Amino acid sequence: MSSVNKGTVVSEKDIEESKRVPRIYTRTGDKGTSQLYSGERFPKSHYVFEALGTIDELSSSIGCAICHLETNPRTQEVLVKKLVSIQCILQDICSSVATVQTTTKTEKLLSTKFVDGELLCKELEGWIDELELHTKKLTNFVLPSGGLSATQLHIARTICRRAERVLSSVIDQVDQYAYRYMNRLSDFLFVAARASAALDNIDEKVYFRQKRE
Template sequence: MVTLNRIYTRTGDAGTTRLATGEAVSKAGARIAANGDVDETNACLGLARAALPAGSDLDPMLARIQNELFDLGADISTPPAEDEAPGAALRIIASQIDRLEAEIDALNAGLPALQSFILPGGTPSAAALHLARTVCRRAERAVVRLIEDGGAVNPAALRYINRLSDFLFVAARHANDQGRSEVFWRSGATR
């Protein structure tokens, strides 16, 4: 006997979805928008990983980050309660941010100093990482918007997404042959 797994549930046909808490919310709400941008960041990382050369030292980091972005989505989907017991919900934690910072520092140590703004481009993997960075910045803005609209958010979630965009910038530089294939902005060059 064959068991079918249906993808569609029809529960969202009226424009609503459910948070991890079970609360029904609009698919256009700030919390869902933030989660959508986090999901899009994750998809961009999948594209970047597919563009990496075989054996790239960035691949294990990006694979871990893709999993952490699911953690971040779960965190955003579960508004923190004031009386929340530790471990009651999947939350981004300080060690995840610390690891990103250590990786930023390690990758950045091998790069030449910046002399100009960098245009997104260079190698295919660097271009894909720059795309991921810009989508990540949008996700960060969406989380800030959620907070400004009064939505409760784990403070570590905002720190993580902010640090991730920094990581993606440095990773893109690293993927550009350690900076040798970077494309620099030339101010006013086409005037």
């Protein structure tokens, strides 16, 4: 028997079991490189990893927005399920980006293909039309505002725009509908932010030219 910390006893069986459990850390990136699904290794500064990291950041930002949205039954009903679905789709896009089209074996290409991309883009457009029914007519440039949920969605929108810019550098490796989805997603997040403000009954702030004395 072995002891870990005072009063905790760990059996030899527990130790053997722990050796068979996959660990979070792999140590394979300790020299500044990471591996793609194709098996190729590139520096972590490579634009592919920049794209993957930005999409991951976007999903995390959406997750933060969901936490705020869940405090209001109205925003939860209208937005949360859609946003969780989008997080899952972003994971699929990451799989596609992490698979080099020119060097990856066919079976791996098929397993990471962005399936039903055209339908997903149309679904997103339908959601945009649906959410616009909750918003006021746009007559001024809207500033990021409208409460915690709305503002977090605006932050997600700006990260989405950055992800789209980064993806443009690897556009030859990305499914055309995956890239198109990212373009539609920033529009969705803008409308979602406005809908969130409306459902929370919080006025949005708008741009007006500042007077200089």
